[in-house]
Amino acid sequence: MKFFLKKWFDNSQSQVELLADSDDIDWARIIPFIAIHLACLLVFVVGVSWVAVFVCLLSYFIRMFAITAFYHRYFSHKSFKTSRLVQGVFAVIGATATQRGPIWWAAHHRHHHIHADDEQDTHSPKDGFWHSHLKWFLMKKNFTTKSEYVKDLEKFSELRFIDRFDILFPILYATGLFILGGYLGKHYPHLNTSAGQLLIWGYFISTVLLSHVTYCINSLAHIFGFRTYETKDNSKNNFVLAIFTLGEGWHNNHHCNPGSVKQGFTWWQLDVSYYILWLMNKLGLVWDMKYPNHALLEKKQISGDA
Ligand SMILES: [Zn+2]
Ligand SMILES: [Zn+2]
Numbered sequence: 021m022k023f024f025l026k027k028w029f030d031n032s033q034s035q036v037e038l039l040a041d042s043d044d045i046d047w048a049r050i051i052p053f054i055a056i057h058l059a060c061l062l063v064f065v066v067g068v069s070w071v072a073v074f075v076c077l078l079s080y081f082i083r084m085f086a087i088t089a090f091y092h093r094y095f096s097h098k099s100f101k102t103s104r105l106v107q108g109v110f111a112v113i114g115a116t117a118t119q120r121g122p123i124w125w126a127a128h129h130r131h132h133h134i135h136a137d138d139e140q141d142t143h144s145p146k147d148g149f150w151h152s153h154l155k156w157f158l159m160k161k162n163f164t165t166k167s168e169y170v171k172d173l174e175k176f177s178e179l180r181f182i183d184r185f186d187i188l189f190p191i192l193y194a195t196g197l198f199i200l201g202g203y204l205g206k207h208y209p210h211l212n213t214s215a216g217q218l219l220i221w222g223y224f225i226s227t228v229l230l231s232h233v234t235y236c237i238n239s240l241a242h243i244f245g246f247r248t249y250e251t252k253d254n255s256k257n258n259f260v261l262a263i264f265t266l267g268e269g270w271h272n273n274h275h276c277n278p279g280s281v282k283q284g285f286t287w288w289q290l291d292v293s294y295y296i297l298w299l300m301n302k303l304g305l306v307w308d309m310k311y312p313n314h315a316l317l318e319k320k321q322i323s324g325d326a
Contacts, residue, residue, distance in 0.1 A: 028052065031121075031184050042160040050158050052187075056118070059224040062216070069212040071204065072221035075197070079226040081266075086113040087234055088268050088293040094306075095173060096126040099281040100297065101308040108178050116193035118227050119234065120157075121183030123173045127166040128157075132238075133278055136253035143238040145254070153232075153239035190227070197222040233264045241271035248285075249276035249320040257289075267291030273312075276320050281309040285317070 027048055066072075090110035093099045111122045119125060128142055135141040142162055145152040156162055165183065173179055182189065201218025204211050245256025255275035262269025262283075267290065270283040284291030300306045 029185065029187055031186065044160050045155075045158050046160045046163055049163065053158065056224060057228055059220065060228055062220050063225065066214060066216040066220050068221070069217060071211045071213045072201075072217045075200075075218055076221040076226045076229075079197075079222045080230050083113060083117040083226075083230055084233070084266050085293055085296060086110045087117050087119065087230075088266050089297055090114055091119070091122055091125045092129065092268065093281055093283075093293070093297070095122045096129040097278050098172075099279055099310045100301070100306045102306045104176070106305055107176075111179055111182050112189060115182050115186050115189035117230055117234075118190045119231065121179070121186040123170050123179055123183040124165045124186075126173060127170040128162065130169040131166050133275070136251075136255065136275060137242060138252075145239055145242045149239055149243070152242065153235045156238075190223070194219055194223040233261075236261055237265060237268050237271060241269060245269070245272070247272050247322060249273065249317065250322050251275045251320070259290075262290050266293040266296075268293070277312050277316060279310050280312045282312055285312055 090107075091114045094102065094107070094110070114125075115121055131140075131142060137144045137146055143152045143156040148155075167174065198215045198219040201213055201222070202215035204218070205214040241256055241258055241261055242254045243256065245258030245261070247255070248257055249272055251272065253275055255272040257272045258269040260269065261271070267283045268274070270285070270289050270291065273285050273289070274280075274283045281297060282291060282294045283289075284294065297306055297309065301309055
């Protein structure tokens with residue numbers, strides 16, 4: 021039991037039971053995952069207010085940006101450069117999304133690009149929708165970090181710390197929302213909110229929405245949509261997913277040119293994460309943005325709409 025609990029808080033503990041080839045589900049990990057979903061039902065206890073819905077959406081938006089712009093486009097693909105401070109800030113915000121730390125996330129994602137939809141792909145829908153959506157990261161063998169892909173990120177002690185104690189960040193974030201809700205409830209009673217309400221809406225509901233929309237890129241974005249470019253995988257461009265993921269739905273574009281900071285390649289291909297990165301670039305917070313390789317795109321194009 022002691023080991024069971026310690027494992028939740030310190031990922032290095034899991035190295036003790038390295039079951040690299042096990043397809044087994046890691047039950048010690050699945051319990052908090054299920055609990056986060058069940059906690060959303062407490063909405064019937066805490067109720068709803070405009071403030072709670074606003075905090076839920078804002079919490080979704082900020083953390084989705086941290087995942088798409090930083091965990092994905094920066095940590096995984098190095099599509100722009102930034103300072104160590106900004107890197108650290110977005111590593112922490114991304115960790116509150118409860119999708120593990122940036123090193124683990126980037127390692128699995130880099131592996132995905134090398135093996136997309138082949139037999140080694142960790143989360144291909146060829147192995148079933150639910151496997152690609154969420155089963156893959158609940159398996160013991162995928163709990164460990166594929167270190168060989170992320171030597172560049174492992175150099176940073178603060179990123180190693182976030183990866184090792186990743187559960188700490190959602191706990192601190194949820195606690196902060198609880199305290200904020202309590203403060204607003206006490207000092208601004210007309211807002212009709214409470215500690216429990218901001219905890220449930222701001223953390224639990226927001227996190228469940230954010231998680232499943234992110235998982236859809238691994239599942240639905242390899243199943244539904246249209247293809248503009250010839251790639252060796254089944255990646256698709258999908259407008260609906262692009263809206264909810266702030267631009268990640270242009271997944272066929274992305275698999276064709278993974279190093280590009282932009283994923284929407286035409287004016288109508290909404291890419292909110294890129295628009296924010298563009299603004300951050302103007303403010304000097306990020307730089308050396310890598311743009312689409314037009315020669316490559318022209319060569320790979322399979323339809324006339326790009
Ligand atoms: Zn993909
Ligand atoms: Zn990618």
